[in-house]
Amino acid sequence: MAMTILIALAGLMGAAGIMLAAAGAHIAPGAGLDSAAYVLLFHATAVVGGAALIQQGALWRPVALYVLAAWVLGAVLFSGDIALRAFAAHRLFPFAAPTGGFILIAAWLGLAIAALLRG
Numbered sequence: 001m002a003m004t005i006l007i008a009l010a011g012l013m014g015a016a017g018i019m020l021a022a023a024g025a026h027i028a029p030g031a032g033l034d035s036a037a038y039v040l041l042f043h044a045t046a047v048v049g050g051a052a053l054i055q056q057g058a059l060w061r062p063v064a065l066y067v068l069a070a071w072v073l074g075a076v077l078f079s080g081d082i083a084l085r086a087f088a089a090h091r092l093f094p095f096a097a098p099t100g101g102f103i104l105i106a107a108w109l110g111l112a113i114a115a116l117l118r119g
Helices: 002-026 033-056 061-088 096-118
Strands: none
Touching (some): 002 033, 002 061, 033 061, 033 096, 061 096
């Protein structure tokens, strides 16, 4: 069930990434929405790929599930903060975008750990 939820969230992240890319091109050029879109799109793809690697047994499942969840959380915090600043002129909370970025970095290191523990 966790994998289904993570894949569904990846689909929502991909859709949001496309919408932010369009908004960055047409509604708020220069507001940073391109970065927010790329982070969502890239990590949506990473979640789907990570789910496939878990199913193939290439990653240690307990750590890998945390990695996928952290990719979702980190991307949403980073992109959500940037989008909220562009559209509503305020933040999710102080340091939301950097917190999301830190979570993403930690999750990528977690991917390396999940691979090494499986191998």
